[in-house]
Amino acid sequence: MLALLKSQIEKADLEGTYLISRDNAVYIIDQHTQIIDLESSKRESEGRRLHHKMQEYIKEISRSRVTTQQLKIPNRRTWEKKVLSTCSHISFDLVNHKTQLLYYYDLGALMEARAWDKSAKELIKHPNLKEFKIF
Numbered sequence: 001m002l003a004l005l006k007s008q009i010e011k012a013d014l015e016g017t018y019l020i021s022r023d024n025a026v027y028i029i030d031q032h033t034q035i036i037d038l039e040s041s042k043r044e045s046e047g048r049r050l051h052h053k054m055q056e057y058i059k060e061i062s063r064s065r066v067t068t069q070q071l072k073i074p075n076r077r078t079w080e081k082k083v084l085s086t087c088s089h090i091s092f093d094l095v096n097h098k099t100q101l102l103y104y105y106d107l108g109a110l111m112e113a114r115a116w117d118k119s120a121k122e123l124i125k126h127p128n129l130k131e132f133k134i135f
Contacts (some may be wrong), residue, residue: 005038080123083110087127 006020016029027034034065046053086107090100114120 009030061069079110083107083120083123084127084129086110087124091127091129 005025009018009020014026014027014029014097015087019026024038025036027036086103090103090107111120111124
C-alpha cells in the first residue's frame with residue numbers, strides 16, 4: 001500500500017515534500033503541513049473480517065438445529081466428476097446454508113485429496129457446469 005501511495009504521489013508531480021511511514025503520510029508545502037493517518041484508511045481483509053466474526057458464526061450454528069438432510073454423495077468414478085458434481089450442488093441447488101456448508105466441506109476434502117494443486121484449483125475456479133447434470 002505504501003509503494004502504491006508513493007507511486008501515485010510521484011505521478012501527480014506535486015510540489016513540496018512528503019514523508020510516508022507505516023502509520024501516516026506527511027505532506028509539506030511552503031509552511032503548511034498535512035498529516036494523513038494511514039491506519040484509519042486501511043481496509044480490513046476478507047479473511048480478517050471472517051476471523052473476527054467466527055465466534056458469532058459458531059454461536060449461530062449452535063443455536064440452530066443440526067440438519068438431518070443427508071448430502072447426495074456424488075456417485076462418480078473420477079475425482080473431476082465428483083468435484084463438478086459438488087460444485088453444481090453449491091451453485092444450483094436450493095439448499096439451506098448448513099447443507100451448503102457441508103458441500104463446501106466435501107469440496108475441501110476433495111481438494112485436499114489433490115493437495116490443492118494448481119489444476120485442482122483451476123477446476124473449481126472455472127468449472128464447466130453447462131452440460132453437467134446433477135445426478
